[in-house]
Structure formats: structure tokens, C-alpha cells
Amino acid sequence: MNDDDWADLRSQCADIEPGAELVTPLSERPFRIETTAADRLVVRFADSAEERPLWREQFGVFDEQLEGQAMSIDDLQPGVEPYATVLTLSDAYTVEDDTIVKSPADAAGGESPFLVSAAEARTPPERVRDDALLLAHQIERLEAEGPFSVDSLDTDLLTDYYVLASDVQRGADGVRKTARDELLERLGPEQELHGRFGTVRRTTRERRRPADDETVLAALDDHGIPREWVLGVDPDKLDVVLSVTDLSEDAVYDTIETVYVQKTGVDEDEKYSRLQGIADRIDDLEDAAGEALREDLEDIEDRLEEALTAG
Template sequence: MTFSVSWHTLLEECDDLPEEATLLTPLSQHRFRIGDVQEHRIVVEYLDRDVDETRPLQRDQFETLYRRITEAADGFDLSRLPTDADPYPAVLSLHPRFEVDADAGVIRETESPTGTQIIEGAPGVAPAGDEAEERTEPDVEVYGDALLLIDALERHDVTDLEELETSSLINLYTLLSDMQRNANDLRQAVSDALLDRLHHDQPVHGQFGSVQRTSRRRRNLKDEDEVLAALEEAGIDRERVLGVDADKVDDALEVTDLTESAVYELEEREYVRKAEVDEEVKETRLQGMKDRLAVSDDPEADELRAEIEELEDRIEELTEFKTGRKFHTQSGVE
């Protein structure tokens, strides 16, 4: 399909939208409507801006985005968009063959009709993102810990992690690590699912952050007689390490040519640790959720607003990023 055909299909879709149909930009979460449809541009009107509320979106820019999408095997990464280009993928999602995947952070071409970035005002059209499905409480203990984590869990089947895309696993793991409360069992499961997909010293990025594969080594002393025999053979008097105290054994290793493996059972295990948290993306997504709740008449909206206010009070502490030098030795993952 040529761009010219796709462009005229997009114009027809825009013309058919009700005047009150409201769209949402996928990154900045700004609400806007289609103001005018012309042969070479689509004019949009922002609903939550005091200045620059009207913006013309040019055909040639849509064509550039179209080329990028069709050339990408797994969709075009939305984070590569210029700051002022956020409405383009939202409008293009009105075309039945293009969709925005918020989980993966991409816009892609599909073979079948898809949902759009419309969030209200268009009867019969499935809304985008968080509004796509009715909120339901998942059967997991961590529900309620934070609004962002709830949002991610509702859009993923965490009972079958092997079926999730790597980018989705990374998003889940980042949020679970941030919470560090009531999530250890599920976080370990996500770590196990990611482990075979990562390589050492090669961070893999998702929408909310990145993870990388690393290793940790644990030492356990061998049988006491075996340790003493090895030390005596190396010329170390058994009285110096009587009782096989690990500190004394380490002192002895420093003055001999013995290797650690002679007196320690060495075990190396792989695990996943959080490498980076994108606070700006998380704050932007949270603000977008607040904006949608502000215009919602749903009886649950007041409760959700209270949850968001509480989350904002503790978001800095809960999302604090710790470097790889700090470990929780009681857990296999960070």
C-alpha cells in the first residue's frame, strides 16, 4: 500500500470522527481533538494547553513517520520522535492499519483493523491505553501497592511470563523493583523469565527503564577435615585456623598460593538487576492518568485520585534508584 492511499484513508477517518472525539498523545499524554482536515495537513486542537492550542500536522511529516514504521521490523520506537511530534502517531492510529503499542513504546503497521488513541467521544470505537478495558483487580498480592504497578499488571498476564515480549517483562521488572514491597515472589519469576534473554554487560531497554545480566559468587567452606588437610599441606598449622573460621581461612589464603577453590565450594548464579529507571516517563504517564481521571464521572475516580495523591507523596522514595554496589543479600535479584 502506497503512502498516498494510506493518507487519503487517514483523511477519511478524521472526517468521520465526531467533533467531541478526544485523542491522547502516547508519550506526553496530552488531550486533543481534530479541528480541521485539509488535503495537505490535519489541524489539531489541544484541550489542556493555554498556549499553542492549535497545531497543523503536515502531510510530509506523516509520510516520514509512515516510512520509518514500514521500514522497522518490530515497529517504530516512539522515544525517537522529536519532542513536538507526539500527536503524529496518535492521529496515524486512526488509520485501521496502524496501532500504538503503549507497552512496547512503538507504533507499528498491522494486517487487521486496530484500536486507536481515542479516549472519549467516539461511540463504537475502542479507547486506547488504560481505558481499553474495564479495570479489574488481578489475583496477585501486590495489587494496591502503587497506581503505576496496578496499571502494568492489568495489561499483562503475569501467570504466563514466557509468552510476554521482552520489553513488557522489562517494564514489569522495573516497577516491581521500585516497589520493593509484597512483590518478591513475582519479581523473582519475572527475573527468571528475563534471564535467558539477556547477555552480560549489555543492558536491554524497555519503556520504563533497562535491565542487564550480571552474576554474584557465593562461598561455602568445604568439609572441615578437607580444609585442614589442604592448609596443612600448604604449610599452615591447623591451630591457626582451628574451628575453620572463614576469616582465619581468608588470612591464610593471603600468605599462601592456595586458590579459593581448594577450601571453598564456589557457586556462581545469574540474576537480573535494575540498571536504570526513567523517572520522566513514569511521571508523564502518571500525569496523563491524573488528567483522564479529572474528567471522569466514574464512581471509582475519587478513590483513584486519592491513591494517586498518596503515591505522589511517596513516589520519590519508592522509585529511588540504587547502584549495583548495593545488594540485598537475602534475595537473588535487586
């Protein structure tokens, strides 16, 4: 790899937006570039916190292999994947039809399909935190103008209010299920665990479902119970009949119409942009007002801790 290509690659790595990450194409391991040096790049893998140097010399070997030929992504070895992934950031290389090729001098390379934006790279807990912060900020703005009710909001604000609340609910439910699975590994039968904000216990609920038809019908016959008492219409078989006969759907189905609001799209880029603005404002709280706010929060935490301890 010549000096110009190496300089371009280092420049592209330095220009990656904070929080963005790269993902290896086969093993799908996310990683971020920590530092760049004259002879190496240092990357950190998100799934293990492992740091690994990627040497300029090895980039040169890979570059020589690409001279005059394409390399299939499917043929990449695990140790080579990070090199190939980073290389696609450079203007000198491009990805075409799942192959990596060296771009002609007049071609526009460097549009890596393995680069994930900062907004998309966030973990589920990070997304819940961010959406909750946006929702709290939205409520704060609305309440700044006095007590509000949803019927007083204009349509745009009401839509954003609903979308954010929906995203918080969906994201929090996903995080809750992950935490639930881990807690089940730690909780014994009827055991309780106590945290600062509440208590959980392992509870068992029984849900019944019929055994297979042969078992059920045999049990009914043994007790002299007519099979007709439990036999009903099978919706799957009824749909087959509707599809192959002239029987109308209205004749055998009662239709109940339910009207609800469906979220059909979310502008993650707009949410992330607004979130960054809020984060910047929080970072700017370095004056007395900011210090006072932090002291108030610490005081609240201390009083909460005392109350929980006393209780």
C-alpha cells in the first residue's frame, strides 16, 4: 500500500462520526477504530472489548492481492475480515456484488456497506435511554407553556408525542424481557430479590392447552362423553372450504372492526439529531446553574437512599 492510499485510509478512519461502528461482513462482529498511527490502526470489538492492532504491512499484503482481481467476501478468513472491512472505507476500494475490488482512478470508492451510523449502532438499552430522554424533553417543553392535555396539542406535536411514547414502550419491553431471562437464572423457587426501586420474585403460572385429538377423544370415550360436546369449527379448515367453494365469507364469519393508531415509520436520524442537541446542552451546563442542578440531583439521591434504608 503506497503512502497516499495509507494516508487516505487513516483520514477516512479519523472522519468516522463518533459512535459509529464497523461490522465484519461474515462473522458480523461490530468494532470501532480506537487510534491510528503511522504503522497501525487499533480497533476494539464491541462483543468482547478485545483490542487488536491492524498493521499497515498487512494492509499492503491485502492490497497486493487485490491488484487486477476482485476478492469475494465469502472467501475472507476470520483474521482478514477486519482488514477488509476497514479497507472499504478508502476511496481506493469499493464493494461490488459481494466482492472487494480496487477502484479505478476515476471511480468513487469508499462507500463502505459495513459502516453503521452512530444512530443505528446504539444498543437496545441505549435506545431506550435516548427515547426516554427525548420523550421527557418533549413533555418538559409542553409543560413549560402550562398544563397540557393531548386534545390541546396540534397534530404534529401529538404525532411525535405518540411515536416517542410508543418507541419507549417497545424498547423498554425488549430490555425488560432480557433482564427477566437473566433474573430467572438467579432466582430460586419463591425467592425474592430486592433492589433500590422495587422487589421481584419467581412466580410460576400454569397455562393449559388441549392434548392431541386422539388422546382427548379416547378420554371422552372412556367416560361415555359424546364427542359432539367438544367438537367445534376449525378455522383453518373453514378457510380451505371458502377458497374452493362458492360459500361466502359473510355467511360463516362475524366481522368485528377495530380502529387503532398504527405507527408506520420512525425518523431515527431526526431523533438522533435532536438527541445530540439535547446532549450538547447538557454538556454546556458548566456554570453555577449546572452545578446547582447536579447538587440537587445528588441531594435527591441521598434522601431516596435514606428513605429506602429506613423502610
